Amino acid sequence: MTAMPLLLLVLLLLNHADAVFRFASYYGDHMVLQQKPARAVVWGYGEVGAVVTVTLSEGIDTISNTTVDVNGDVGIWKVVLDPMDYGGPYHLIAQQNITGAITSIHLQDVLxxxxxxxxxxxxxxxxxxxxxxxxxxxxxxxxxxxxxxxxxxxxxxxxxxxxxxxxxxxxxxxxxxxxxxxxxxxxxxxxxxxxxxxxxxxxxxxxxxxxxxxxxxxxxxxxxxxxxxxxxxxxxxxxxxxxxxxxxxxxxxxxxxxxxxxxxxxxxxxxxxxxxxxxxxxxxxxxxxxxxxxxxxxxxxxxxxxxxxxxxxxxxxxxxxxxxxxxxxxxxxxxxxxxxxxxxxxxxxxxxxxxxxxxxxxxxxxxxxxxxxxxxxxxxxxxxxxxxxxxYGERRVLFQGPFPETIDVSYTDSYMNITYNQELLVTHISDNIFEVFCSTGKDMTGNSQYTWVTAPAQASSSNVVKVSFIGCSHVAAVRYAWSDWPCEYKACPIYSVRNRLPAPAFIKYV
CATH class of the missing domain: 3.40.50.1110 (SGNH hydrolase)
Known part of the structure; x- marks a missing residue:
């Protein structure tokens, strides 16, 4: 008479464990986990009070084995795997034990x-x-x-x-x-x-x-x-x-x-x-x-x-x-x-x-x-x-386009030299891609007024662009490619010689 209730209890526990014991949504077959030196975290849901053992294996060989409790109001288990070299595939097994009822879930082809x-x-x-x-x-x-x-x-x-x-x-x-x-x-x-x-x-x-x-x-x-x-x-x-x-x-x-x-x-x-x-x-x-x-x-x-x-x-x-x-x-x-x-x-x-x-x-x-x-x-x-x-720390990889290092202004000749931080590949420089913030006189209170005007430019050396501002008594700033659509497809005027990376837009006060 006592065996039947015990059997029913075990079945109920098994069914309940199956319903709640699972990996979090973004774990699955074919996934990639982070390699060392970091350690990958694996987590999921289980029955509060249960014990979960997570095993990582390769073929018949066990790589690691970690046991944690299921905690919290919603029942969460979380393990941190041992640091792993890149590679795979591995088999990941999580096994829940609650009052003797065992439930296992598996992930295949884990890298x-x-x-x-x-x-x-x-x-x-x-x-x-x-x-x-x-x-x-x-x-x-x-x-x-x-x-x-x-x-x-x-x-x-x-x-x-x-x-x-x-x-x-x-x-x-x-x-x-x-x-x-x-x-x-x-x-x-x-x-x-x-x-x-x-x-x-x-x-x-x-x-x-x-x-x-x-x-x-x-x-x-x-x-x-x-x-x-x-x-x-x-x-x-x-x-x-x-x-x-x-x-x-x-x-x-x-x-x-x-x-x-x-x-x-x-x-x-x-x-x-x-x-x-x-x-x-x-x-x-x-x-x-x-x-x-x-x-x-x-x-x-x-x-x-x-x-x-x-x-x-x-x-x-x-x-x-x-x-x-x-x-x-x-x-x-x-x-x-x-x-x-x-x-x-x-x-x-x-x-x-x-x-x-x-x-x-x-x-x-x-x-x-x-x-x-x-x-x-x-x-x-x-x-x-x-x-x-x-x-990945490859120091010799160029990943940035040319950017100004210094800007030297000559009011005597009404031009500025923009010196870039690397050798330039310069094609035709349109008359409107460089602009200067040009003084246009003074307002009623005697304060200087400025407006942006286009400025012709040309390459003057391997890493210098000369920008003219004839007609401006003073310039407060210069900018490059300051428009929604500054150039046609792969035809901006300034790129790096190495890797042909475009110079980004800039605005500089001078």
Whole structure:
């Protein structure tokens, strides 16, 4: 008479354990975990009071074995694996024991390598099927089976979520189908090409985690903590009428699409966003973007129990182009603010960062509108160069375009010499790409008046450009490429001799 109730109790425990014992949403077959020197974090859900043992094995050999308790109100278990060299495949088993009831869950084909987060808006979201040479790029999938892909689904939340509420693409080996899904969903062309370049160079697995939503603001991807650093606490009342959808709110994408990933140990992140901020709080971007980077670094470091580098490398794409002959300067303002107003990175406010300049990649005939240029291969390659230099410490890799070191002004001859920090490849310099802030006399109160006027320029040596300002009694500043669409495709006037990288836009006071 006592055996039946005991059997029923065991069955109930088994069924209940099966219902709750699982890995977090972004763990799965074919995934990449972060290699040493960092240690990968693995976590999931279980029955409160249970014991979970996580075993990593290769064939019949056990590599590591870790046991933890399931804690917290919702029942969370979290283990930190031993440091692992790159490679695989491995088999990961998590086994829960609660009052003698054993439940096991398995992950197959797990690799160790470097894990990169890819974030931003639609230009990061453009898939391989939507770019130049799409069919050739998709055909490369078979050559990179150790590049693995994962995409978070589009979700928002008013509060920080523990786990992703939905996944768009579970960890997958690249195929023409998942690379070319289309419609800005998965998989990101910039992320993929960046990752395959790294895999080709480094000769080990690369995991790519895409968390992207088109038409979104930096404020939506930022935590409340990050926003408070810039004095932002309440969303402006007019914003809902100016946004595409519900993604307008402060922190709503951070809460649902970044915060759930924080327990993951990562190598670094790349980012392509800013178009939406050209029309909404553009003058705060020199604070909000650096604050996002700092906060993501702190948060991933803490979430991974200290395993993710607190200063992990962060790369981004400087905005490309949108409208030819636009009278507004929204795009150059954001380009400048993307560098915290230094014009280049890394800089004191943005350490361990790298940037891909894209203002020479305009695509007026893009079927996805000119705001979505199709040359994502060049963007990704420029990011890759930055990653090699900044993330992987290759000192001889040139990843920055030329930038002014000194500006010497001669009022006697009405010109200035702009000396760049590297040898220049100079083509025809149009008369309107350099401008000077020229004195036009005095106003009624006797104060000097200034206006921006175009200034002819020419190369005068291997690293010097001479800019004339005849007719100006005084100049207060000079700027370069300060327009939405400063030059035609790959035809800006100034590039580096090595690697042919474009000189970024700048504004300098003299």
């Amino acid at each position: 160790f390598g470097d894990v990169w987060i890819c974030g931003g808006q639609s230009n990061m979201g453009m898939t391989v099927s939507e770019i130049f040479n799409a069919s050739q790029e998709m055909a490369k999938a078979a050559k990179y089976p150790f590049v693995r892909l994962f995409t978070a689904a589009l979700q928002t939340s008013k509060t920080e979520l523990l786990d992703l509420p939905k996944v768009a693409l579970n960890w997958s080996i690249p195929t023409p189908q998942n690379l070319g899904h289309g419609n800005y969903t998965y998989f990101s062309a910039v992320c993929w090409i960046f990752g395959r370049h790294l895999a080709h160079k480094l000769k080990y697995p690369i995991g790519l985690v895409e968390s992207v939503w088109a038409g979104t603001l930096v404020e939506a991807w930022s935590s409340k903590t990050a926003l408070s650093k810039c004095g932002l606490y309440e969303m402006p009342k007019e914003w809902p009428q100016r946004c595409f959808d519900i993604t307008c709110g402060y922190s709503v994408l951070w809460n649902a699409m970044i915060h759930p990933l924080l327990n993951m140990t990562i190598k670094g992140a790349i980012w392509y966003q800013g178009e939406q901020n050209t029309g909404m709080s553009p003058n705060l971007y020199n604070c909000t973007f650096p604050a996002l980077i700092q906060d993501w670094r702190r948060s991933f470091h803490e979430g991974s129990l200290g395993e993710t580098d607190p200063n992990f490398p962060f790369g981004f794409v400087q905005l490309s182009t949108f409208l030819k002959n636009s009278p507004e300067d929204k795009y150059p303002v954001i380009r400048w603010h993307q560098t915290a107003d230094y014009g280049y990175v890394p800089n004191p406010k943005m350490p361990n960062t790298f940037m891909a300049v894209a203002m020479d990649l305009g695509d007026e005939m893009s079927p996805y509108e000119s705001i979505h240029p199709r040359d994502k291969a060049t963007v990704a390659y420029r990011l890759y160069l930055g990653a090699r230099a900044v993330a």
